[in-house]
Amino acid sequence: MRILVIGGGGREHAIVLALSRDPAVTALACAPGNAGTAALAEPYAVDVSDPQQIVQLAKEWRADLVVFGPEVPLVAGAADAVRAAGIASFGPSGQAARIEGSKAFAKEVMQAAGVPTAQSLVVDNPAKLDTALAEFGPTWVVKDDGLAAGKGVLVTSDFDAARAHALKLLDGGHPVLLESFLDGPEASLFCLVDGTTVVPLLPAQDFKRVGDGDAGPNTGGMGAYAPLPWAPDDLVDTVVRTIVQPTVDELARRGTPFSGLLYTGLALTSQGPQVIEFNCRFGDPETQAVLALLKTPLAGLLNAVATGSLAEQPPLEWADEAAVTVVVAAEGYPGRTRVDEVISGADLPGVLHSGTRRREDGAVVSAGGRVLSVVATGPDLEAARNAVYERVGQVHLPGSHYRTDIALRAARGEIAVPTA
Ligand code: AMP
Numbered sequence: 001m002r003i004l005v006i007g008g009g010g011r012e013h014a015i016v017l018a019l020s021r022d023p024a025v026t027a028l029a030c031a032p033g034n035a036g037t038a039a040l041a042e043p044y045a046v047d048v049s050d051p052q053q054i055v056q057l058a059k060e061w062r063a064d065l066v067v068f069g070p071e072v073p074l075v076a077g078a079a080d081a082v083r084a085a086g087i088a089s090f091g092p093s094g095q096a097a098r099i100e101g102s103k104a105f106a107k108e109v110m111q112a113a114g115v116p117t118a119q120s121l122v123v124d125n126p127a128k129l130d131t132a133l134a135e136f137g138p139t140w141v142v143k144d145d146g147l148a149a150g151k152g153v154l155v156t157s158d159f160d161a162a163r164a165h166a167l168k169l170l171d172g173g174h175p176v177l178l179e180s181f182l183d184g185p186e187a188s189l190f191c192l193v194d195g196t197t198v199v200p201l202l203p204a205q206d207f208k209r210v211g212d213g214d215a216g217p218n219t220g221g222m223g224a225y226a227p228l229p230w231a232p233d234d235l236v237d238t239v240v241r242t243i244v245q246p247t248v249d250e251l252a253r254r255g256t257p258f259s260g261l262l263y264t265g266l267a268l269t270s271q272g273p274q275v276i277e278f279n280c281r282f283g284d285p286e287t288q289a290v291l292a293l294l295k296t297p298l299a300g301l302l303n304a305v306a307t308g309s310l311a312e313q314p315p316l317e318w319a320d321e322a323a324v325t326v327v328v329a330a331e332g333y334p335g336r337t338r339v340d341e342v343i344s345g346a347d348l349p350g351v352l353h354s355g356t357r358r359r360e361d362g363a364v365v366s367a368g369g370r371v372l373s374v375v376a377t378g379p380d381l382e383a384a385r386n387a388v389y390e391r392v393g394q395v396h397l398p399g400s401h402y403r404t405d406i407a408l409r410a411a412r413g414e415i416a417v418p419t420a
Pocket residue numbers: 118141143149150151152153155179180181182183186208218265276277
């Protein structure tokens with residue numbers, strides 16, 4: 001099978017690495033990729049927001065399967081365009097991708113499907129803002145109703161800050177989504193979905209804030225671990241039964257079935273798991289941890305999703321271990337970041353590349369905010385943490401920063417789901 005992976009982050013490096021180990025894969029390409037994927041998959045330049053460029057590359061390269069990493073091409077309808085060209089595609093249609101692309105659409109689907117989630121209200125007129133804010137908070141949750149890569153969200157108990165954030169979004173022409181605040185630890189559950197059948201992967205936890213102890217602004221994700229030793233044994237079954245399957249059934253009922261990876265971001269509240277958000281693709285950096293534990297060959301699974309035969313797959317096999325990934329970010333991230341710094345240690349085992357490129361002189365240099373995702377496994381979280389931080393200590397990027405507390409509270413047994 002010739003597989004073309006679209007994207008160029010740590011998630012795509014993890015996907016490419018897993019595919020490269022699958023004997024069913026005869027050729028791999030990753031576009032645009034990064035310096036890490038280029039060691040395993042042929043690199044091609046592509047504008048991921050342009051479906052026609054992706055289709056042209058898939059045809060010219062004679063791909064049997066196109067695997068989409070990021071949401072941008074999916075929301076733009078690139079998976080539809082690839083399928084229309086007669087090539088199998090791992091990733092939802094543009095219509096189904098609205099589950100991520102429009103938070104208002106996701107809320108509407110959840111309401112129709114009876115899926116537990118925060119109360120919400122869309123405000124598109126500044127004149128209605130103050131009344132609306134009075135109905136929510138404290139604590140206020142103010143979101144941009146559109147793609148914002150986790151960065152358009154403000155969670156605050158400060159009324160003035162909530163109001164200012166909402167006004168800034170409205171000024172920029174973005175409708176604002178207000179939500180009730182969900183308490184409890186967060187979890188990410190990835191499910192393979194072929195339109196009807198749902199196959200969950202291991203649950204993971206992501207660290208969205210930039211600093212230790214969840215200080216500072218939200219980011220795309222600074223680290224992750226899997227599985228969740230503190231989670232109730234029935235967590236995955238409960239989430240599939242009460243959230244994922246009803247959502248998948250509702251999308252199918254509307255004539256826009258979801259095929260690809262449905263990411264459920266959850267708050268595990270005293271009232272049970274509730275949805276914070278859906279994404280229409282693998283999460284970054286959770287994928288780096290989750291795929292490090294998957295023993296089932298990945299290509300066959302992704303192909304089964306793309307061809308609607310997930311129900312015929314044998315149960316997934318997992319390593320009985322824990323995995324931790326730590327993101328090494330560029331100076332200034334998640335604000336203005338410095339790029340083109342030379343990285344050393346980028347080729348060490350367990351070092352996945354997020355924003356990197358190879359310079360003409362052969363040096364690997366930074367090319368984005370999140371630069372590396374270092375990953376390690378171990379018999380338990382503490383061992384995996386020790387291993388991953390030892391590896392982080394072996395990479396060097398001037399001015400970079402990373403969180404030192406990824407999976408720490410979980411390893412210490414300090415996380416608990418609140419009880420009613
Ligand atoms: P989102 O972009 O919707 O995933 O939001 C980013 C982050 O904001 C989430 O990972 C949560 O930490 C936080 N968040 C979003 N919505 C809520 C909510 N309703 N209640 C509590 N925290 C939230």
